[in-house]
Amino acid sequence: MNRRIFLKSGLASAAAIGVASAPLAWSARSGRVRDHLFIAQPARLNLLGQDYPATDVWAFNNMIPGPVLRAQQGDTVRIKFRNRLSMMSTIHWHGIRLPNAMDGVPGITQPPVKPGEDFVYEFPLPDAGTFWYHPHVATYEQIGRGLFGTIVVEEKNPPDVDDDITWAISDVMLTRDATISPNFKSLHDAAHAGRLGNIVLVNGERGPNVLDVRAGQRIRLRILNAASARIFRLRFHGHQPLVVAHDGHPCTPYRLTDSFHFSPGNRIDLILDCTGAPNSSFEVEDEFFPAMRNKIALIKYSSRSPQAARKPFEGLEPNALYEPVLAGAETVKMVLEGGALSNKATREAIWLMNGKGNSHGSHMDTHGHHPDPLFVFDQGCTVRCLIDNRTAWFHPMHFHGVVFRERLPNGEWGPFKDSTLVWPFKTQEIAFVAESAGDWMIHCHVAEHQHSGLMGTFRVASLCKTPVVPKA
Ligand SMILES: [Cu+2]
Known part of the structure; x- marks a missing residue:
C-alpha cells in the first residue's frame, strides 16, 4: 500500500457529523420502484443530418443519448442492464449517492458484465437533480461510440417553469x-x-x-x-x-x-x-x-408578444447532504504528474497519482488496474484533499461516492460538486465527508487520462461504532 491514512479515532468525526445531523433524504423514500431495461448494443444512427450517411455507433436502446432515466426524488430504480456489445461493460451512475455495490466499477464494485450477460442495478434516489450514466469499462471507447445518457430526478415540488x-x-x-x-x-x-x-x-x-x-x-x-x-x-x-x-x-x-x-x-x-x-x-x-x-x-x-414575466427565481430546495466539518478534518494530498512535456511520463505509465500509474504494460488499460487504495478514511470523517496538478494539462477530477465543496479562488468554499477542474500547474482543494463504506474511484474524467494512469481508489472503512449513514 503506497499511502495509507487512518483517523486516530472515529469518535470525534462521528460526533461532528452525528446521527442528529444526518441527511434525511435516505429515509424519505417513496417506496415506488421504477423498472427499466437498458440494452447496450451496436446501432446505426444519423448524427449529421439527412444529407450525410448514417454512422455505426454503440448505443443504449438504439438512442444517443440513451433513454432519459426519469424518476422522482425518493423513488427506487431497478435497471436490468443487458450487454450486447462485443466487449465487457458496466454502468456507472455518475453523481448518484448509492450503495457501493451499485456503483458500476469493474474489478472494484462488481465483475465486468461480459458480452451476452445481464446485470441488475437497483438503488434509491436520495437527491433531486441532473445526473448521468455511462460505462466504466474502456470508457474512452464506450462513451466515444455513444454510450451515455441523462438522469433527471425530479423534486417533489418542482419549480414553476414553462x-x-x-x-x-x-x-x-x-x-x-x-x-x-x-x-x-x-x-x-x-x-x-x-x-x-x-x-x-x-x-x-x-x-x-x-x-x-x-x-x-x-x-x-x-x-x-x-x-x-x-x-x-x-x-x-x-x-x-x-x-x-x-x-x-x-x-x-x-x-x-x-x-x-x-x-x-x-x-x-x-x-x-x-x-x-x-x-x-x-x-x-x-x-x-x-x-x-x-x-x-x-x-x-417566436413572433408572439411577450408573456408576463415571473417573480425572481428564489432557488431550488437543497438536497440533504453531509456538510464537511473542517475543524479536525483529515488532510491528504494528491499529486498528479506526467503527460506530454513531462520527464515523469513513460510509455507504460503516462500519468501518475501520488507516484503510481495504474497501467500494467499497456498505455491504455481497458478496465484500469487497481492497486491498493491511495487513501483509507474512517467512515463519517471529513476529508480535505489538496489536488496538486504538476502537469501541463487540465484534469477534471471526479470522486465517486461523495459530494465535495471546492475551494474558490477567494478562499471561500463553493457549492457541492462531484467533479472539479484542476488547471495546469495549479492546486485545487476540496472537502467532503467520507459518507458511505466501500472502495470508491478517484479519476480524471478525461477518459484517455483515466485509463492511462489517472485512476485510483480511496477506501471508506466502517470503523465507527455509530453508523453515520442512516438506515432506510
Ligand atoms: Cu486528466
Whole structure:
C-alpha cells in the first residue's frame, strides 16, 4: 500500500457529523420502484443530418443519448442492464449517492458484465437533480461510440417553469464518410488533452440545437458534458441565466455574467428567463478554443408578444447532504504528474497519482488496474484533499461516492460538486465527508487520462461504532 491514512479515532468525526445531523433524504423514500431495461448494443444512427450517411455507433436502446432515466426524488430504480456489445461493460451512475455495490466499477464494485450477460442495478434516489450514466469499462471507447445518457430526478415540488430542457453535449471523431475513427488508443491523445472529436453533438445531433421560445418564458436548462475529453467554455449571448445547481445539487443562485468552463462529467442547471424581443435569436457558443468556436444552441424567439414575466427565481430546495466539518478534518494530498512535456511520463505509465500509474504494460488499460487504495478514511470523517496538478494539462477530477465543496479562488468554499477542474500547474482543494463504506474511484474524467494512469481508489472503512449513514 503506497499511502495509507487512518483517523486516530472515529469518535470525534462521528460526533461532528452525528446521527442528529444526518441527511434525511435516505429515509424519505417513496417506496415506488421504477423498472427499466437498458440494452447496450451496436446501432446505426444519423448524427449529421439527412444529407450525410448514417454512422455505426454503440448505443443504449438504439438512442444517443440513451433513454432519459426519469424518476422522482425518493423513488427506487431497478435497471436490468443487458450487454450486447462485443466487449465487457458496466454502468456507472455518475453523481448518484448509492450503495457501493451499485456503483458500476469493474474489478472494484462488481465483475465486468461480459458480452451476452445481464446485470441488475437497483438503488434509491436520495437527491433531486441532473445526473448521468455511462460505462466504466474502456470508457474512452464506450462513451466515444455513444454510450451515455441523462438522469433527471425530479423534486417533489418542482419549480414553476414553462419548459424543462436537457442538453447533453458530447463530441465524436468522424472520418469523411461519417464513420467513427477507430483509433481510440492513440498514445498522442492519452498524453495530451485526450481524444477531441471533430463534431460537437447536442442530444446526439450535430449542433446547434434550436431552442424555440416565446419572449417572457422561463426555461429550466439542464446541461451535461458527456464528452470523453472535451472541456467546453460556454457563453450565452444576450442572456444572463441563473445558475441554480452544480452537478445535480442546488446552490445559492447566481447569475452568469461571463462564459464558464464546463468539464467532462459536469452538469449545470440554469434558469433562463427569455428576456429577448420577439423574432430575435441568440447563440450559445463554446469558446474554449477561441479560434475554433462551436455553436451549441440557438435560442430562437417566436413572433408572439411577450408573456408576463415571473417573480425572481428564489432557488431550488437543497438536497440533504453531509456538510464537511473542517475543524479536525483529515488532510491528504494528491499529486498528479506526467503527460506530454513531462520527464515523469513513460510509455507504460503516462500519468501518475501520488507516484503510481495504474497501467500494467499497456498505455491504455481497458478496465484500469487497481492497486491498493491511495487513501483509507474512517467512515463519517471529513476529508480535505489538496489536488496538486504538476502537469501541463487540465484534469477534471471526479470522486465517486461523495459530494465535495471546492475551494474558490477567494478562499471561500463553493457549492457541492462531484467533479472539479484542476488547471495546469495549479492546486485545487476540496472537502467532503467520507459518507458511505466501500472502495470508491478517484479519476480524471478525461477518459484517455483515466485509463492511462489517472485512476485510483480511496477506501471508506466502517470503523465507527455509530453508523453515520442512516438506515432506510
Ligand atoms: Cu486528466
